[in-house]
Amino acid sequence: MSSPSGIVHLVDRTPQVTGDEMVAALVPPPQFDHATFETYRPDPAYPSQAEAKDLLVAFSGGGAPPARGGFFRRAKKEPEVKPGVYLDGGFGVGKTHLLAATYHAMPVRRKYFGSFIEYTALVGALGYQNTVELFRGADLLCIDEFELDDPGDTMVMTRLLGELVAGGTRLAATSNTPPNALGEGRFAAQDFLREIHAMSASFRTVRIDGTDYRQRAIDGQAKVLDDAGYERAIADAAAHGVVSDDVFAQLVAHLSHVHPSRYIRLVAGVTAIGLRDVEQLQDQSAALRFVAFVDRAYDAQVPIRSTGRPLSDVFGEEMLAGGYRKKYLRAISRLIALTAG
Numbered sequence: 001m002s003s004p005s006g007i008v009h010l011v012d013r014t015p016q017v018t019g020d021e022m023v024a025a026l027v028p029p030p031q032f033d034h035a036t037f038e039t040y041r042p043d044p045a046y047p048s049q050a051e052a053k054d055l056l057v058a059f060s061g062g063g064a065p066p067a068r069g070g071f072f073r074r075a076k077k078e079p080e081v082k083p084g085v086y087l088d089g090g091f092g093v094g095k096t097h098l099l100a101a102t103y104h105a106m107p108v109r110r111k112y113f114g115s116f117i118e119y120t121a122l123v124g125a126l127g128y129q130n131t132v133e134l135f136r137g138a139d140l141l142c143i144d145e146f147e148l149d150d151p152g153d154t155m156v157m158t159r160l161l162g163e164l165v166a167g168g169t170r171l172a173a174t175s176n177t178p179p180n181a182l183g184e185g186r187f188a189a190q191d192f193l194r195e196i197h198a199m200s201a202s203f204r205t206v207r208i209d210g211t212d213y214r215q216r217a218i219d220g221q222a223k224v225l226d227d228a229g230y231e232r233a234i235a236d237a238a239a240h241g242v243v244s245d246d247v248f249a250q251l252v253a254h255l256s257h258v259h260p261s262r263y264i265r266l267v268a269g270v271t272a273i274g275l276r277d278v279e280q281l282q283d284q285s286a287a288l289r290f291v292a293f294v295d296r297a298y299d300a301q302v303p304i305r306s307t308g309r310p311l312s313d314v315f316g317e318e319m320l321a322g323g324y325r326k327k328y329l330r331a332i333s334r335l336i337a338l339t340a341g
Contacts, residue, residue, distance in 0.1 A: 010267070040101060046210040049208055056102050092210075122261075131160065142173070224311070252290055276306070
């Protein structure tokens, strides 16, 4: 049976996702289906990568981490045992790989893996109390890219994690921001300081240093095609699979009518994404929706072909200087990788 092929338009798609489907999707992204601690390759130039791996092996039930020079050098006794481990580091240092390896390695029955936005979307779909009951008694919750965008998310996630930890659930999370810095530069952090600190107290923070593996062999700008090159790329992709072809501005506008939790369905079955006439984004809300879209495309490892401005330049200097800087830089890193593939 031949695979489907041809051209579709993402702006014509209005995916719907039920609560049950959202729960079923709480597993590692496809590229991390087989992520293990053995396949993680620490950079010898950054010892914190191997140290984080050892700690997570122990956290997953693989025994105590070995005594290494540096990590426990100052500790005369074992560090305080906390229900959660929080991997903090830059872009592309392997945090999600280690998080997925933890998920796969922990020998428990009830475990979940999702992005921060997937968990908050689930609360929105099921209601807070139903979400608590759903996860109550879970052995492990893995939360990728834990970064707070608004006060509501802060309170919801703090309450949810607090109730689950009290019931014995263990937590593993990644972020580009340490727990005590979550929300800084976005809203009046002092109003939620108590909640943020309560959340932080549940985690042992582990810093992972390193360079972005996505850019180690990649030029620092997203690849852009001329019109003729784009037409050839889309035609070639359409001959072998399903490729989307949309005007960038129209797709960005369409994203405002689709909940971010459904973006993964927006690109479902698509083997390549085509974006015409890319331009710099002027509205921050639109930019954040596009970041969420890029995250889902990256999770699904769908390559992007584009014309106009390089996708690495869609976030202006003012955006990159603001409170969402780390989100935008992560998206740029992923766009460079997706346009190079």
